[in-house]
Each structure stands twice: as structure tokens, then as C-alpha cells.
Amino acid sequence: MIAKDAVFGTRPEDRSPRDAILQRPSLGDEVYQRLVDDLIALRIPAGARLSVDGLARRFGVSQTPTRAALIRLEAEGLVVKKQFTGWSVAPLPSPEQFAKIFELRCLIEPASAAGAARLASPEALAELGSIAEEMRAMAAEDITGHRAKLVVLDSRFHSAIAAACGNELIEDALGRLFTQMHIFRLRYHSDVAQAVIEEHIDILAAIGARDPARAETAMRGHIEAGRERIEAHLDAAD
Amino acid sequence: MIAKDAVFGTRPEDRSPRDAILQRPSLGDEVYQRLVDDLIALRIPAGARLSVDGLARRFGVSQTPTRAALIRLEAEGLVVKKQFTGWSVAPLPSPEQFAKIFELRCLIEPASAAGAARLASPEALAELGSIAEEMRAMAAEDITGHRAKLVVLDSRFHSAIAAACGNELIEDALGRLFTQMHIFRLRYHSDVAQAVIEEHIDILAAIGARDPARAETAMRGHIEAGRERIEAHLDAAD
DNA sequence: CTTACGAATATCGTATCGGATATCTGGTGT
DNA sequence: ACACCAGATATCCGATACGATATTCGTAAG
Numbered sequence: 001m002i003a004k005d006a007v008f009g010t011r012p013e014d015r016s017p018r019d020a021i022l023q024r025p026s027l028g029d030e031v032y033q034r035l036v037d038d039l040i041a042l043r044i045p046a047g048a049r050l051s052v053d054g055l056a057r058r059f060g061v062s063q064t065p066t067r068a069a070l071i072r073l074e075a076e077g078l079v080v081k082k083q084f085t086g087w088s089v090a091p092l093p094s095p096e097q098f099a100k101i102f103e104l105r106c107l108i109e110p111a112s113a114a115g116a117a118r119l120a121s122p123e124a125l126a127e128l129g130s131i132a133e134e135m136r137a138m139a140a141e142d143i144t145g146h147r148a149k150l151v152v153l154d155s156r157f158h159s160a161i162a163a164a165c166g167n168e169l170i171e172d173a174l175g176r177l178f179t180q181m182h183i184f185r186l187r188y189h190s191d192v193a194q195a196v197i198e199e200h201i202d203i204l205a206a207i208g209a210r211d212p213a214r215a216e217t218a219m220r221g222h223i224e225a226g227r228e229r230i231e232a233h234l235d236a237a238d
Numbered sequence: 239m240i241a242k243d244a245v246f247g248t249r250p251e252d253r254s255p256r257d258a259i260l261q262r263p264s265l266g267d268e269v270y271q272r273l274v275d276d277l278i279a280l281r282i283p284a285g286a287r288l289s290v291d292g293l294a295r296r297f298g299v300s301q302t303p304t305r306a307a308l309i310r311l312e313a314e315g316l317v318v319k320k321q322f323t324g325w326s327v328a329p330l331p332s333p334e335q336f337a338k339i340f341e342l343r344c345l346i347e348p349a350s351a352a353g354a355a356r357l358a359s360p361e362a363l364a365e366l367g368s369i370a371e372e373m374r375a376m377a378a379e380d381i382t383g384h385r386a387k388l389v390v391l392d393s394r395f396h397s398a399i400a401a402a403c404g405n406e407l408i409e410d411a412l413g414r415l416f417t418q419m420h421i422f423r424l425r426y427h428s429d430v431a432q433a434v435i436e437e438h439i440d441i442l443a444a445i446g447a448r449d450p451a452r453a454e455t456a457m458r459g460h461i462e463a464g465r466e467r468i469e470a471h472l473d474a475a476d
Numbered sequence: 477c478t479t480a481c482g483a484a485t486a487t488c489g490t491a492t493c494g495g496a497t498a499t500c501t502g503g504t505g506t
Numbered sequence: 507a508c509a510c511c512a513g514a515t516a517t518c519c520g521a522t523a524c525g526a527t528a529t530t531c532g533t534a535a536g
Binding site (some may be wrong): 026072074075076097100101104108111167168169170173176177 | 262342345411
């Protein structure tokens with residue numbers, strides 16, 4: 001894998017204590033992770049200035065790891081740098097850019113679903129099942145109260161499929177898209193619809209049945225339906 | 239655009255002197271560019287250690303911009319970092335990884351060709367034409383003498399199509415793949431075949447005729463033919 | 477109200493330092 | 507001869523101080 005997806009990894013706790021001793025994360029990694037958390041939760045507004053000095057003081061570290069984190073974030077498109085002006089949070093994707101995200105997803109994700117149907121390990125299937133079940137239970141209880149959490153689980157579901165398809169390049173490419181999409185959806189208060197949960201179960205059933213063709217079409221329908229849901233939501237007043 | 243493709247940009251000279259005064263690149267950017275040039279030309283072998291101190295002395299800058307460049311390169315997968323050990327040039331892609339590159343290209347590039355057929359500007363068409371013509375003239379003269387140059391032009395041709403398709407996300411995603419592929423091809427002495435040049439002309443004709451469907455199928459055939467050519471080449475002794 | 481100038485502020489990059497860790501080297505014991 | 511262990515070395519990680527330069531913003535003049 002070229003770049004580990006630190007945003008929507010399917011198992012946040014997969015770094016065992018034993019490994020933590022052998023390879024604890026660097027300070028730069030920790031600053032990066034905290035900034036990612038803040039950014040994808042919209043705790044820092046789009047366009048806000050991110051001064052190296054201010055962030056370093058806030059996190060209690062020096063400028064060296066802070067710069068490292070910002071450079072990584074810049075490479076992922078979450079922040080932008082302007083010469084002699086500094087870093088700032090990347091502007092919100094416009095609806096046009098959002099359409100481009102869906103265009104690319106629609107090229108890649110049907111194939112990732114088909115690949116997952118062929119190659120998913122039993123553990124990966126269990127992971128997918130638990131995410132889908134968690135979303136179903138949560139939505140049955142109260143869909144509006146778990147808005148942010150459902151959006152996170154939706155990203156985790158798609159990331160888990162990408163991770164199971166056997167092609168790390170596909171996983172990386174989709175990971176970048178999911179981050180952008182996540183921020184967009186939180187900002188525009190785009191809920192996870194009830195239909196999403198049912199579509200996830202359809203996709204999971206096809207993958208579990210080892211039916212690549214059905215997984216592919218289910219995923220394609222899911223993405224196109226999602227695009228239409230969000231466009232309808234954007235047309236409505238906000 | 240999220241991340242400017244600094245590897246196979248179609249116009250290396252598009253930074254006019256006027257702009258250079260208004261926004262000269264940072265030292266980190268310059269170090270990054272020089273390292274990219276060295277890496278994609280294989281002037282630094284795969285696996286070689288890249289010490290921050292050594293590179294800083296070599297380029298006549300301090301460690302700060304050198305680290306910035308290495309972090310960017312790491313995010314693009316050209317170098318890898320090991321905690322407390324340092325950076326080194328990323329290992330060569332294995333044939334399996336190479337197949338995964340083609341798998342992803344085959345998902346995206348037919349769509350980028352179709353998009354270019356719909357949206358390419360006259361300037362973009364002229365650019366594509368000049369690249370295709372340059373390759374044709376070069377190959378007619380002596381194909382083995384211009385091996386490296388033809389590989390570069392091939393990447394530029396595909397990058398120009400990606401840039402013309404109207405979706406920066408597609409352009410970015412493909413840019414990463416082209417870099418990996420370029421290095422792989424140079425390392426394994428995989429020539430640009432005569433057929434490649436003719437296939438490029440077919441694709442260009444379909445784009446120029448504003449025929450998305452034909453551009454899409456031509457591109458798909460081109461990529462699959464390329465995969466088969468390289469697999470045949472790998473099977474042969476090296 | 478608009479424009480221009482200059483001080484304050486922040487960034488970019490340099491230089492240097494110390495602690496922590498990996499790697500290499502050489503010696504010792506079996 | 508080989509495995510194993512300890513010390514030396516090189517490098518990275520991070521902190522800090524400083525100068526050069528660009529941006530920003532308040533203020534004054536037209």
C-alpha cells in the first residue's frame with residue numbers, strides 16, 4: 001500500500017500495544033491525526049488560517065512536526081498553502097466539484113465491489129456486516145440523532161469494500177474521495193437516508209454471495225441514487 | 239485542482255517569467271522538483287537511502303525544505319520513510335502491482351478520453367496533436383535511440399487527455415498512476431512500440447471528431463493492448 | 477472615499493543543539 | 507567458525523533562536 005488511509009480506516013484500534021512499543025507514531029503523525037480529526041469533524045471552518053506557530057503551541061509541540069503534518073495534509077488536499085502567507089483549510093468543494101467526485105466514484109467503486117465479491121476474506125465480510133448492522137440499528141432507533149455518526153459509518157463501509165477488493169491503488173484513490181465527500185456532506189447537512197442502509201445490505205449480500213456482477217450493479221445503483229439524493233437535497237433550501 | 243501534477247505536466251514552460259516574479263516557488267518546491275526529476279529518470283536507484291543531511295548539502299539548502307520535499311514525495315509514493323531510519327527510494331513496483339495499475343487505468347482512462355472528446359479545448363487538441371506528431375516523427379527516424387524520450391511523451395499524451403476531460407480529480411488520480419508506470423517501464427526497458435503511436439493517433443482522431451464513444455473504446459483497447467505488450471515483454475528474458 | 481506609505485506581523489529558510497534510535501563494527505565465548 | 511553482545515557511529519526526530527522577506531493593516535494625505 002502506498003499511503004495508509006488514516007481517515008476512515010476500518011479498524012482504528014488495529015495498532016496493538018505490542019506494535020506501539022516497537023513503532024510508536026512520531027509527533028508529526030500525532031499532529032497530523034489530530035488535525036485530520038478536527039478537519040473532518042468541521043471543528044475548524046473552511047478557509048480558516050492555520051499558522052504553524054499557533055498550531056504548535058496549541059498541540060504543545062515545536063514547529064517541526066507541525067509543518068510535517070501540514071505538508072501531508074496539503075498533499076491530501078485538506079489544506080492549501082500560499083507562499084509567504086501560510087496554510088489554510090481547503091475551501092469547501094463546490095457542487096460542481098462534488099459532481100466530479102461522484103463521476104470518479106462511479107468509475108471505480110462498482111469495480112471495487114466486484115473485486116470484494118471475489119476476494120473478500122471472512123474477516124472483511126464480518127467487518128462489513130457489523131458496519132451495516134450498526135447503521136441499521138442506529139437508524140431504526142433515531143436517524144436524526146446520529147447524523148454525523150451515520151456519515152462516518154457510511155464512509156467506513158465503502159472504505160472497507162475498497163480495502164477488500166485486492167487493489168491498494170483503488171483503495172488509496174477512493175480514500176481521498178471519501179474524505180472530500182465526508183466533509184461536504186457534514187457541511188451541507190446531508191443526512192444518510194434510510195434507503196442507503198438498505199442499499200448497503202444489498203451490496204453486502206451480493207459480496208457475501210460471491211457474485212461480482214450483482215455487487216457491481218448494486219454498487220453502481222447505490223452511487224447514482226446517492227448522487228440524486230444529494231442533488232435533490234441541494235436544490236431544496238438550505 | 240487539489241494537487242498540481244508536477245511530474246508530467248503538458249507544458250513545462252507554462253510558468254512565465256512574470257509569474258515567477260509574482261510567485262516564485264519555495265525552496266521546498268524546487269528540491270521536490272529536482273528529486274522528482276532524478277527519481278523518474280532513474281538517476282537514483284530504487285531502495286537507495288536518501289539522507290536529509292546529504293540531500294540538503296547536495297542541493298545547497300538547509301534541512302527544512304529538504305524534509306518538506308521528502309514528505310511530499312512520500313505522500314505520492316515515490317519514497318518511503320522508516321521511523322528513525324530515514325527515507326529511501328520506494329521499491330520498484332512488482333509485476334503484480336503493475337497489473338493493479340493497469341486495472342485502475344482501465345477503469346478511469348476510457349472515461350477521461352470520452353470526456354476529452356466532449357470538452358477538449360482547441361488548444362488542448364493542438365497539444366495532443368503535437369505530442370502525437372512528435373512521437374511519430376521520432377519513431378520513424380529511430381525508435382531505439384529515443385527510448386526514454388518516447389516513454390516521457392507517452393505519459394504526456396495520456397496526461398494531456400486527463401487534463402482535458404474536465405475533471406481534476408481524474409487528472410490527479412491518473413497522474414499518480416503515470417508516475418509509477420513511467421518508472422516501471424524505464425526500469426524494465428519496456429519500449430514504446432510502434433503500435434502505440436498508431437493507437438494514439440486513433441484516439442486523437444476520435445477526440446478531434448468529438449466522438450466520446452469511439453474515444454472511449456479506442457482508449458480501452460490501447461490500455462489493454464499495452465498491458466499485453468508489457469506482459470509479453472516481462473515473460474521474455476530480461 | 478480612495479490611495480499610498482510605513483510599521484507590525486507572519487512566514488520561509490538557516491543554523492545549531494541534544495536526545496533517541498538504528499546500523500555497523502569489533503570482540504568474546506562456545 | 508559461528509553466534510551473540512557491547513560500544514561507536516550515523517542518522518533522524520524535535521526544539522529553539524535568528525535573519526530575510528513578504529503580507530497585512532493602520533494611518534495619513536490627496
